[in-house]
Amino acid sequence: MNLQEKISGTLGAAAIGDAMGAATENLSFDQIRHEFGGTVKTFEKPKETAFAIGNDAGQVTDDFSQIYYLCQAILKNEGVLTKDIVIQAILDWSNEPWYFDRFAGPTTRSAVAMYKDPSKKMQPLAGAATVDYASKATNGAAMKIAPAGILFPDNIEKAMEAAITITQVTHDNSLAVSGACAVAAATSVSLATNATMTDVLSAGAYGAARGETLGKIKSREVAGPSVAKRIGLSFEIAAGPGSKEEKLRRLSQIIGSGLHISEAVPCAFGIVALNQDDALQAVIDAVNIGYDTDTVATITGSMVGALINTDDPHFISLFDAVQKANQFDLVELAKSLAVLADKP
Template identity: 35%
Template sequence: MVEQDFTVELDKTIGCLWGLALGDAMGMPTEFLTPEEIASSFGGRVRELRVPLASHPRAGWPPGAVTDDTGQAVALARALINHRRLTPELVANTLLQWAVEADAFAKGFISPSTANALRALQRGATPTEAGCQGRTNGGAMRVAPVALVFRKNWQLLMEQTAIACLPTHGTSLAISGAAAVSAAIAAALAPGASVESVLKAARLGAVAGRDYGCRCWTPLLERRLDLALEIIARYTERADRIRALYEFIGVDMTVTESVITALALVAITDGEPMPAIIEAVNMGGDTDTIAAIAGAICGALKGTRAFDVAMVSQVESVNNLDCRGLAIKLLRLRKAENFS
């Protein structure tokens, strides 16, 4: 029974990492475009790994290449595996090392908030100082490994989520968004999890996350999520729900738009990873991050059986990823910490 439980947990853990990476890779070529531009440029809806347009900031990237979403999440996962707990200094050093190895500054590989914070760290700013202006979704996009390790310890889950954000996205808004995502993933991993339990946990995470970081003015994310769910409930057709989400909530990299839209996509697609990723990829705006967040949550909920394995294999090959190996190490860490 114990071995069977481990097998199920491992499958859901791999599913979370698959959803993150595949959502990121599928959303990479459509990022920054409108829904109309995506449809016209790619000959309809994007349902597979594609090459960016020649005019795209990531022109020349191969199909299946991931962005900073997956890169930073994997870097944090390895830091956790090696050190068992994150500290602000460890996260700062990990992100700086990742940026150098990925040549992130030269390639325009990172968002303005992260780039500014990392440059501040290089100039000698403390992690708290560097991250006090970060109000976008950079913390939320990389937080999955924290949820995979600390899912059964709420206090540590929230504390480690805040620390994972601090050096680049250390505001109460950004941490609230990341906490909503980490709580949603943690809930999705639980036996018998449902879309309802996942969204309930996301609300609790959003509330708890506001207790951390530099204070900033923001709509309450749990109420913003309620609003998104109320809006999509007015429509019966999925296409109408997606359009309403795009028009009323938005797809920008701000937390109040992208994180809430990603959570609402979990509801719209009944927690199925491939539909959630495909809808996110074709919505426009910050497609890679919205697809990565929705994919990670849905992957944790449904496990590996819900994915196009051929596409996942291509993403792993292109980016030299080993999601199964990483999942095993993260799950073993959680077991070793007696969070089983």
């Protein structure tokens, strides 16, 4: 595949993961299998348990919509990515009530409020600790980080620099930077001509460790489990005993798949490690892992979408459906991004 096709796969898999996971979000590993009579492999209309209730089958949520807005901002600025450009992209996204009012996470919501009114950044009560948006190590940094890898294909260091620029706008802390760098590095390497799943996993592990160091230097250190070490633990689970289903259950129970960056990102890497021969199945397994499924599946899709066989009839069907449901032209978007990508 050429770069345009690989970027199209990245965008498509991230959008598919978000839209498919929107129906399973907030359900546990077992509840998903009970509610849907097995694992979900196609688009379902979200029910009352999901934040996306009101969406039609195949519609995306905040996860991919933020990727989309960031990609549009990159195109508008001819491939240039700065903090101001990211801020404007996030503010433009926040002005779309369908996405922001219904889906915005707590950290992103706080950051947007601060950019719209700087006086809202810190307003501690007398005698209380000052805690602002930047100290919250939630997974919103990693879910939207695909453009950093797309802009710098097969260039881990530059992809991580871009990831830090994006992350610091909404999640300015060491753990969020680590998680975002892990996903950006994996996405960047996935776009290399002869990339393999092993390359993606290795790049992600490096990105998490390097991002943790850079996060403590360039951002602010916050308390919480190491993303890098939990990625290592997810690899141990994937390589351990038991069936694939048993290992997926362990990932959901031990690593977790929730809002914290130290759950969602390591969980996604563990899922990828369990699907080294089938990138699309990795996205589907993420949809069925439980809890914050749309985010974990968006992250997974971002990392492995470039390795999906785009001739796979199942992928083609899902790709066409997600484009139609959201009125996206991901093929044209990929074409434009491929022209601007900073190739090593």
